[in-house]
Amino acid sequence: MKYCSTRGGVKGVPFRQALFSGYALDGGLFVPEIVPKLSPDTISEWVKAKLSYPKIVYEIVRRFVSEEELPNDALAKCIENAYNTGKFDTLSVVGMKNCNTRRTEEGFTVAELFHGQTQSFKDYALSLVGQLMQYFLNKHNEKLIVLVGTSGDTGSAAIKSVEGLEGIDIIVLYPDGKISAVQELQMTSSLAKNVHVFAVEGTSDDLDVPIRQCFPGEGICSINSINWARIMIQIAHFVYLYIHEGGEALDIFLPTGAAGNLVSGVICNLMGFPIKFFPATNENDNVHAFLNKGQLRLGGTIISTPANAMDIRYPYNLERLIYLLSNSPELTAKYMTICESDSENVADIEKSLLDKIKTIVPECQLVETKHIHETIQWVWKTQKYMICPHTATAFYHLDKSGKLTKNKAVVVSTASPQKFSDVVSAAGISSAEWKGDELWTKLKAGPQVEPNRSMKMQNQSDWLKILQEEISKIRSTH
Numbered sequence: 001m002k003y004c005s006t007r008g009g010v011k012g013v014p015f016r017q018a019l020f021s022g023y024a025l026d027g028g029l030f031v032p033e034i035v036p037k038l039s040p041d042t043i044s045e046w047v048k049a050k051l052s053y054p055k056i057v058y059e060i061v062r063r064f065v066s067e068e069e070l071p072n073d074a075l076a077k078c079i080e081n082a083y084n085t086g087k088f089d090t091l092s093v094v095g096m097k098n099c100n101t102r103r104t105e106e107g108f109t110v111a112e113l114f115h116g117q118t119q120s121f122k123d124y125a126l127s128l129v130g131q132l133m134q135y136f137l138n139k140h141n142e143k144l145i146v147l148v149g150t151s152g153d154t155g156s157a158a159i160k161s162v163e164g165l166e167g168i169d170i171i172v173l174y175p176d177g178k179i180s181a182v183q184e185l186q187m188t189s190s191l192a193k194n195v196h197v198f199a200v201e202g203t204s205d206d207l208d209v210p211i212r213q214c215f216p217g218e219g220i221c222s223i224n225s226i227n228w229a230r231i232m233i234q235i236a237h238f239v240y241l242y243i244h245e246g247g248e249a250l251d252i253f254l255p256t257g258a259a260g261n262l263v264s265g266v267i268c269n270l271m272g273f274p275i276k277f278f279p280a281t282n283e284n285d286n287v288h289a290f291l292n293k294g295q296l297r298l299g300g301t302i303i304s305t306p307a308n309a310m311d312i313r314y315p316y317n318l319e320r321l322i323y324l325l326s327n328s329p330e331l332t333a334k335y336m337t338i339c340e341s342d343s344e345n346v347a348d349i350e351k352s353l354l355d356k357i358k359t360i361v362p363e364c365q366l367v368e369t370k371h372i373h374e375t376i377q378w379v380w381k382t383q384k385y386m387i388c389p390h391t392a393t394a395f396y397h398l399d400k401s402g403k404l405t406k407n408k409a410v411v412v413s414t415a416s417p418q419k420f421s422d423v424v425s426a427a428g429i430s431s432a433e434w435k436g437d438e439l440w441t442k443l444k445a446g447p448q449v450e451p452n453r454s455m456k457m458q459n460q461s462d463w464l465k466i467l468q469e470e471i472s473k474i475r476s477t478h
């Protein structure tokens, strides 16, 4: 299996290179040259065998990375380290829970993808990405600096995935004052020497600017969802849902920000799984305008919402979606060039392409902040089940749309509500009522905790210069 750029300028790239790169040299994103299809027989065997989550990850990765690059035993070892060493708090890795909608009282499954070390779904892919990076670095005796900008959850999950690993340092930039208390403490309490954290006086889009300026850079790589490896590994949790819901066609309701998880889902569909996706966004509406109206716009002013990990105006994975469903690097490059030059520009997507997207992603729902609060309230009141603000957008979507198709519905829960007890309080439910401070108390009491270990990047200072100085400092120790 080799990789190419969504814009057609780069071909024949091995997995290793896609793993360690951010953007391709032509500005595009890496995608597999072909999406491997699974036969109906293989799929029904997997359903019959009820494959475990780690086994599914193995089977999926095996189809996207050749044995030549990553032998079977090495892959198995990476997966073992990522998922079987106590890093997830349930044996099944994914949690499954039954809930009801307000409208029909009809049951559906909530897939809790927050049982990893930092309680968001980012842990699922990143814990393996760290292991894969370590494997390839060791093999070639190389060193690496991982550079991450985060709007909330990616930073802590990325830190946990490489904390203490040999040959890798990580630099994380987060928007000061715009993330929850738990999210911040999870990032600033790491004592590992290879972890470097900056609190930036700006938005998550602002801090992407100096980060982008560091690319392409020798021995520097990104771990945001522009990274192909994350997209690939995330395919596994949708396969898990298909298998453990009994091998029936599914409608999956998905909290969506940069659309990385959505693209993993679309690839899962293209591989042969009969799953449709119903993304939900917050008030940052670029994904919504694209999926429902075929209008592509990238950038604009970020609106702060309680679902902060989705406060994104640059959903870069839409580029992969366009490429995968048009099979046209020319068309992808055309739309991206229109939008990249100015955040005011809108590219109108061809109707035939939009129709094709809709066969897999029939409807997106934009969820206002007041509905996020209100959804958290009704789910708690009616079922004594607490959900995070991101998950609330998907609940709202399912509830609002009723039954769109006859398929079984699954709502993906992308983070633990314990990370967002401030939002739950704002929705009018006190922490005492649902023990909403358990995670916070545990983190504060942890033996390793040393809060405020972050450095500041102030409004008026030169962020790029600070970043470059940190990079040279790290290099001098390598």
Ligand SMILES: *Cc1c(COP(=O)(O)O)cnc(C)c1O
Binding pocket: 120, 121, 122, 153, 154, 225, 255, 256, 257, 258, 259, 260, 261, 262, 309, 310, 390, 414, 415
């Ligand atoms: C990252 C994140 C999302 C959005 O996922 P994308 O792949 O960027 O669409 C949703 N919810 C939570 C809790 C997240 O951390």
